[in-house]
Amino acid sequence: xxxxxxxxxxxxxxxxxxxxxxxxxxxxxxxxxxxxxxxxxxxxxxxxxxxxxxxxxxxxxxxxxxxxxxxxxxxxxxxxxxxxxxxxxxxxxxxxxxxxxxxxxxxxxxxxxxxxxxxxxxxxxxxxxxxxxxxxxxxxxxxxxxxxxxxxxxxxxxxxxxxxxxxxxxxxxxxxxxxxxxxxxxxxxxxxxxxxxxxxxxxxxxxxxxxxxxxxxxxxxxxxxxxxxxxx
Amino acid sequence: xxxxxxxxxxxxxxxxxxxxxxxxxxxxxxxxxxxxxxxxxxxxxxxxxxxxxxxxxxxxxxxxxxxxxxxxxxxxxxxxxxxxxxxxxxxxxxxxxxxxxxxxxxxxxxxxxxxxxxxxxxxxxxxxxxxxxxxxxxxxxxxxxxxxxxxxxxxxxxxxxxxxxxxxxxxxxxxxxxxxxxxxxxxxxxxxxxxxxxxxxxxxxxxxxxxxxxxxxxx
Numbered sequence: 416x417x418x419x420x421x422x423x424x425x426x427x428x429x430x431x432x433x434x435x436x437x438x439x440x441x442x443x444x445x446x447x448x449x450x451x452x453x454x455x456x457x458x459x460x461x462x463x464x465x466x467x468x469x470x471x472x473x474x475x476x477x478x479x480x481x482x483x484x485x486x487x488x489x490x491x492x493x494x495x496x497x498x499x500x501x502x503x504x505x506x507x508x509x510x511x512x513x514x515x516x517x518x519x520x521x522x523x524x525x526x527x528x529x530x531x532x533x534x535x536x537x538x539x540x541x542x543x544x545x546x547x548x549x550x551x552x553x554x555x556x557x558x559x560x561x562x563x564x565x566x567x568x569x570x571x572x573x574x575x576x577x578x579x580x581x582x583x584x585x586x587x588x589x590x591x592x593x594x595x596x597x598x599x600x601x602x603x604x605x606x607x608x609x610x611x612x613x614x615x616x617x618x619x620x621x622x623x624x625x626x627x628x629x630x631x632x633x634x635x636x637x638x639x640x641x642x643x644x645x646x647x
Numbered sequence: 648x649x650x651x652x653x654x655x656x657x658x659x660x661x662x663x664x665x666x667x668x669x670x671x672x673x674x675x676x677x678x679x680x681x682x683x684x685x686x687x688x689x690x691x692x693x694x695x696x697x698x699x700x701x702x703x704x705x706x707x708x709x710x711x712x713x714x715x716x717x718x719x720x721x722x723x724x725x726x727x728x729x730x731x732x733x734x735x736x737x738x739x740x741x742x743x744x745x746x747x748x749x750x751x752x753x754x755x756x757x758x759x760x761x762x763x764x765x766x767x768x769x770x771x772x773x774x775x776x777x778x779x780x781x782x783x784x785x786x787x788x789x790x791x792x793x794x795x796x797x798x799x800x801x802x803x804x805x806x807x808x809x810x811x812x813x814x815x816x817x818x819x820x821x822x823x824x825x826x827x828x829x830x831x832x833x834x835x836x837x838x839x840x841x842x843x844x845x846x847x848x849x850x851x852x853x854x855x856x857x858x859x860x861x862x863x864x865x866x
Contacts, residue, residue, distance in 0.1 A: 490730060491730070492726060492729060492730070492865055492866070493866050494866065512732045512733065512734060513732070515730050515731060515732040516732040518730065520726070520727075520730055522723055522726055523723075524721070524722060524723025524726070525722075525723055526722060526723035526724045526726065526727040527722065527723075527724075528659065528722060528724055529722065530658075530659050530662040530663065531658070531659075535658075539651060539655050540724075540727060542648070542651040543648065543651055543652065543655075543727070543728065543731045543733075543738075544731050544732060545648065545731075545732055545733075
């Protein structure tokens with residue numbers, strides 16, 4: 416008799432977790448048999464990924480293993496040699512520009528114009544993505560990135576780490592679901608790394624996906640964490 | 648969005664004023680060398696004026712084409728431009744428009760002044776201005792295709808000239824032809840119409856070609 420009582424209980428909890436699993440966190444980004452060839456070298460092939468909302472994926476691997484290429488393929492800058500990428504069930508090739516409304520990519524060339532001030536950089540890069548940022552908002556965001564008092568300096572007068580902070584400030588405004596961050600932690604101090612961690616945690620809690628190529632472990636607390644090791 | 652990209656490029660150009668000035672001075676100097684070298688033979692000067700001024704404009708615009716995408720490539724902003732949710736040809740169009748305003752308009756405005764050195768009649772100076780006004784968009788538009796194709800290549804500056812200058816030939820023929828017709832006392836209108844038609848064709852096709860070339864260059 417006790418056995419009979421227990422049986423449905425177990426099933427129910429499994430059922431609930433199954434339903435919740437599929438309803439709350441459906442796969443948003445799906446990668447099928449992705450292959451990448453640069454020059455005459457095959458960097459990786461047969462790569463499968465399926466990432467649900469709130470997933471943190473850390474891509475690691477030695478230099479030249481294809482981390483940057485993978486991220487560039489995922490954001491649509493690079494055409495894969497084989498395989499396909501699906502965003503919410505649709506191939507990103509057919510989504511074209513619509514896909515870019517869902518993606519923020521920060522490469523190791525950080526995309527900060529030396530001639531512009533930090534505020535101008537932030538406002539212009541967002542305006543081009545269709546988000547108008549007021550001067551006050553830009554100032555607040557930059558203050559959170561630890562650039563208070565330096566918002567109106569031309570970026571060429573900022574240090575490398577500060578310029579990267581300006582680039583990262585975009586993450587606070589961008590409102591996109593998928594973040595692709597390529598080696599963003601280089602030339603950043605401990606405080607900034609902690610800041611990125613908290614940004615990513617907020618992003619994951621809001622149902623976003625973050626894919627980060629890095630050698631440093633970020634140890635993100637929220638969301639489900641995955642690791643992808645690329646070999647040479 | 649288009650206004651943002653134009654504003655962005657205009658502001659950038661303003662903060663690097665030296666680049667614009669070097670193009671303008673190059674144009675003035677190249678055009679001025681001819682009267683100095685040939686001497687005060689007004690008949691000869693008058694007949695070579697259209698060709699010399701137009702060729703100088705083509706060469707001067709070569710100088711600025713390198714910078715059209717190269718700076719953005721270097722600091723990574725070009726990648727970000729490619730990832731904006733607007734169609735890429737619109738982004739390209741905005742950049743080309745800004746390039747035209749920054750690099751070509753000063754040439755158009757200064758051309759009548761340097762034309763005086765060739766003893767060109769006053770009416771013809773107006774035709775020169777109009778022909779350059781209609782023709783210089785072609786230089787920016789077709790030049791952008793070359794700039795995108797040679798992006799990130801070593802020696803891209805020379806390659807861009809080899810690629811693009813032959814494509815400028817129709818603009819050169821009709822542009823210089825209009826000025827010449829005016830000097831001869833015939834109507835420059837047919838030349839200007841053909842030049843305008845060529846400008847429209849390049850306006851329609853080159854932003855797409857440039858967008859495709861940029862995608863390839865960034866792979």
